[in-house]
Amino acid sequence: MTTLTASPTAVLDDDVLLARVGAGDHGALGTLYERWAPRLLRVAWRIVGGRAEAEDVLHDVFVALPRAASQYQPHGRAGAWLVQCATRAALMSLRSVRRRREAPMPPTELVAALQADRRIDLLDLERRLAALPVELRTVVVLHRIEGFSHAEVAETLGISEGNSRLRLTRALRLLAAPLTPGNDDL
Secondary structure: OOOOOOOOOOOEEEEHHHHHHHOOHHHHHHHHHHHHHHHHHHHHHHHHHHHHHHHHHHHHHHHHHHEHHHHHHHHOHHHHHHHHHHHHHHHHHHOOOOOOOOOOOOOHHHHHHHHHHOOHHHHHHHHHHHHHOHHHHHHHHHHHHHOOOHHHHHHHOOOOHHHHHHHHHHHHOOOOOOOOOOOOOO
């Protein structure tokens, strides 16, 4: 872990920044925002399905971060903890508000993973990912796109590792299944 230095240009690790945020340091909050906002926005967007809703989730995460950071236990996984915060906020957003649908963010990383097996049209994959039930889509986003292990997905969502694996398997089957004529739904 990086030690605190007097130099304002020193790069602090995320655990140190979270400790400072928990102690009320607004500069540290700004630094974390600059580092993590793009990735947390992508995670939220993929879960909630719309940019405006994802921006609201990102806002909620950073408004709540000073209080949450005061409870954070440093263990070198601050980035994963921030993604978990964004995931939980996105899921709460889905539960609390009916939202209008917008075009989903292109899941280019997922495309690359699935194209190894067969040629998949990007627009079709985007539509299919957005159409997945939220509990399946969230596992795909966390595991395949964000790179979380099944243990981390399970911890984030409050499910078992086996359930995480099962949801991913179901989601990938739905994403790869051919559409039947007259049935565009997953």
